[in-house]
Amino acid sequence: MSFGDALIISILGIGVVFVGLILTSLLIYSFSIPEKISNLKLKRLLKKKEASYISDENIGDLEPDILAVVATVLEIEYRLGLVLTESRFTFKSET
Numbered sequence: 001m002s003f004g005d006a007l008i009i010s011i012l013g014i015g016v017v018f019v020g021l022i023l024t025s026l027l028i029y030s031f032s033i034p035e036k037i038s039n040l041k042l043k044r045l046l047k048k049k050e051a052s053y054i055s056d057e058n059i060g061d062l063e064p065d066i067l068a069v070v071a072t073v074l075e076i077e078y079r080l081g082l083v084l085t086e087s088r089f090t091f092k093s094e095t
Contacts, residue, residue, distance in 0.1 A: 062070075
């Protein structure tokens with residue numbers, strides 16, 4: 001085998017490896033395409049719908065039980081976040 005033949009075989013081998021890597025990366029990327037399409041559809045749907053937010057003006061329109069649930073959820077979220085800022089008790093063993 002001459003030097004030229006060895007060089008061609010080496011280049012073809014490296015080329016096959018890189019083509020395989022590129023095809024593998026395209027295959028992995030193709031798994032995320034349906035999710036991106038559904039996200040685009042969802043964004044378009046959300047743009048069409050008018051969002052309603054609770055504000056000072058329309059808070060009186062809420063039913064009392066719904067308002068109680070919202071207030072309870074907000075209080076729980078506040079207390080869960082408060083745990084991170086407060087100090088915690090640690091117990092030491094006396095051995």
